[in-house]
Amino acid sequence: MVAAFNEGKVIREVVGEVARAGWSIVVVDDGSRDNTAKLAAQPGVMVLRHPINRGQGAALQTGIEYALRRGARSIVTFDADGQHHAPDIESLVAALATADIALGSRFLGKEIEGASSRRVALLKTATLVSNGLSGMKLSDAHCGFRAFRASAAPKLTITQDRMAHASELLRKIGKSGLRVTEVPVTVRYTEHSISKGQGGLQAVRILFDYFFRS
Amino acid sequence: MIIRLILLSAISSIGWLVFLRRNRLPFHIMTVFGLLAAAGVAIVFPETTNDVANLVGVGRGADLVFYTAIVVVMFILVHYYTKFVELQTQVTQLTREITILRAEVDRVAPPAARSSTGLGL
Secondary structure, eight states: OEEESSOTTTHHHHHHHHHHTTOOEEEEEOSOSSSHHHHHOOTTEEEEEOSSOOOHHHHHHHHHHHHHHTTOSEEEEEETTSOSOTHHHHHHHHHTTSOSEEEEETTSSSOEETOOHHHHHHHHHHHHHHHHHHOOOOSOSOOSOEEEEGGGGGGGOOOOOSTTHHHHHHHHHHHHTOOEEEEEOOEEOOHHHHHHSOOHHHHHHHHHHHHHOO | OHHHHHHHHHHHHHHHHHHHOTTSOHHHHHHHHHHHHHHHHHHHOTHHHHHHHHHHTOSOHHHHHHHHHHHHHHHHHHHHHHHHHHHHHHHHHHHHHHHHHHHHHHHHSOOTTOOOOOOOO
16 A cells, blocks of 8 residues: 655656565555656556545545455555565564554664664654554654554544544554554665655644644 | 724625525524624714623723624634534545545446556455
8 A cells, every 4th residue: 555645756666666576556646746646557556546635644544445445454554755665565464463553663673774863863752752642652653664454444544634644543553452563664765755754843733633633 | 983884884794795695594694683783883882882891890892892802703713623624524535435436437447548457455
């Protein structure tokens, strides 16, 4: 499951890497203004297209509902900007043998490529805040790399259209009583993925959404 | 005084707009007209606001009008913000339905020009 917005630069490569690994892929193009949808369309890839931009949370939920309709047994969310590593999908899905949800973690040993110390500090702060909100003790808060069983999906419905969906998801996981496990994943920060990522100021927006839009 | 004319014509225009929207409940229309009438009285006889202000423990009528206006504006803001968030949610739900529906239609009857294939997930 890949949610993409204006990812024309990298989407073909990102989707291709996952497709070559043999996974069925649903790409949700969240109303991109570039040719993301066209470039994502490859054999083995189902491209869905939001006619208007609704935000990453909304796009993920669309992809999840579609995958469930098509009888998916487990769903993995994978970032469109190329920061995730396709071989890690295997370990996330494998973790579902003994858990309902497997969360990728950037801080469990594997390295973070290309992250500044400022970014690491921001991520650590986000983790602290998010653990406080969700009541869980995780090593990483907002890694978009997650896997969950289809049976867990109804308890994890995303209603936050934009970026606060990550915190929303963790809160729901915390309340659901589902079995959670963390899996170390490699994250490659590139200039492109950082330009698409969230900075410190956006964190304020995310917190606002989290508290005032639910 | 000119200010009275300006304010009175403003509230009459509001009254006219409300009157045009007759699909509303009579109760709503009467409430709005009641409030507009009160505003009209306050404009024509400003001293009455002083009496009301003294009654509730506010020094001047103008202050009471000011405080009331702030509370009303805040109420309206919250009301419309709630509506706005609700609309956002509905737009997302519709977008999702359309997106999935279109994907399903394309899968059953693929447009020849498109190369996307729906493989079993």
